[in-house]
Amino acid sequence: MDLVLYLKIVVLGIVEGLTEFLPISSTGHLIIAGQLLGFGGEKAKVFDIVIQSGAMLAIVWEYRARFVRVLAGLANDKDPAARRFAANLVIAFMPAAVLGLAFASAIKQHLFHAVPVALAFIVGGLIILWVERRPRQATVQQVDDMTWKDALKVGFAQSIALIPGTSRSGATIIGGMLFGLSRRAATEFSFFLAVPTLIAAGAYDLFKHRALLDVADLGPFGVGFVVSFVSAFFCVRWLLRYIATHDFSAFAWYRIVFGIIVLATAYTGLVSWTA
Numbered sequence: 001m002d003l004v005l006y007l008k009i010v011v012l013g014i015v016e017g018l019t020e021f022l023p024i025s026s027t028g029h030l031i032i033a034g035q036l037l038g039f040g041g042e043k044a045k046v047f048d049i050v051i052q053s054g055a056m057l058a059i060v061w062e063y064r065a066r067f068v069r070v071l072a073g074l075a076n077d078k079d080p081a082a083r084r085f086a087a088n089l090v091i092a093f094m095p096a097a098v099l100g101l102a103f104a105s106a107i108k109q110h111l112f113h114a115v116p117v118a119l120a121f122i123v124g125g126l127i128i129l130w131v132e133r134r135p136r137q138a139t140v141q142q143v144d145d146m147t148w149k150d151a152l153k154v155g156f157a158q159s160i161a162l163i164p165g166t167s168r169s170g171a172t173i174i175g176g177m178l179f180g181l182s183r184r185a186a187t188e189f190s191f192f193l194a195v196p197t198l199i200a201a202g203a204y205d206l207f208k209h210r211a212l213l214d215v216a217d218l219g220p221f222g223v224g225f226v227v228s229f230v231s232a233f234f235c236v237r238w239l240l241r242y243i244a245t246h247d248f249s250a251f252a253w254y255r256i257v258f259g260i261i262v263l264a265t266a267y268t269g270l271v272s273w274t275a
Contacts, residue, residue, distance in 0.1 A: 005220060008037045013051050013224040017231025020055040021191060021239060023128060023170030023251045024258075028117040031164060032262065035114060035273060043217070046209050049202045050221045054228030056198040059191050061229075062236055067195075081144055085192075091148050092155035092172075092189075093196045099159045100201070112164050114273035115266050120165025121259030128252035131174050138182035143189050146181070153179040154189060158197070165259075168197065174248070183243050191236065 015033050019026040030048055034040055039047075060067060073082025110116075140146055157175025161168035169190050176186030206213075265271040 009224045013227030014231045016051040017228040025167035028165035051224045051228035054225040055232035058232035088151035092151040095155040096159040117165035118259040118262035121255045125252040125255030132247045139180040141182045
């Protein structure tokens, strides 16, 4: 057993689980952490898909009663709230799906590097501060109150997160708040929207990189999956308690400081961000 490899996998699993649903960009953190740990290459892309799936499963487990109720409502066709919820998820998912298929290759070629990620961190942090400080009044208090128009707006906000470092959860939560959702409604809908988004993205990327799959990877990939699931599960529960009494300004300042540190190390040559 390669203990160094497993240590890297545990660290990356924790990073994914703790950052996937916070407005601080899991992709950006994985890019930077992977470079610092020397964990890269084509196989690392498959690993990222696996641990993102672990984080997504934490949402399914946390809201399992909700998903079961929605599926049951769709099956018997007697629950309009379930149909509206499912339709809103599909509508919100479509913009990122279409734009992702069109521009994913170009984005990965030009923007999946530490410096563009750092710039996105800083810009995203400034946007969060702006949204938090501007006067607003929530017109949608619960996820079940959302219309298809609300879902479509959040979907377009999510598509901005195709830029690494922007944060999928940050774009959907802050975008939702900007479009009239309450803080809790925006956060929960961001959680729910992660499920179809990560399933679709993961399935697509796994199919593209299926030639890289190897039975020997089951052990390390399994460890990363479990670590990501556990850390994401506790992070989601913590975040729901946190937003009851706090705004997202702390995450904005974290993004700005983190981005500045990466840019400073790149400019001074302290860290060689070349991958």
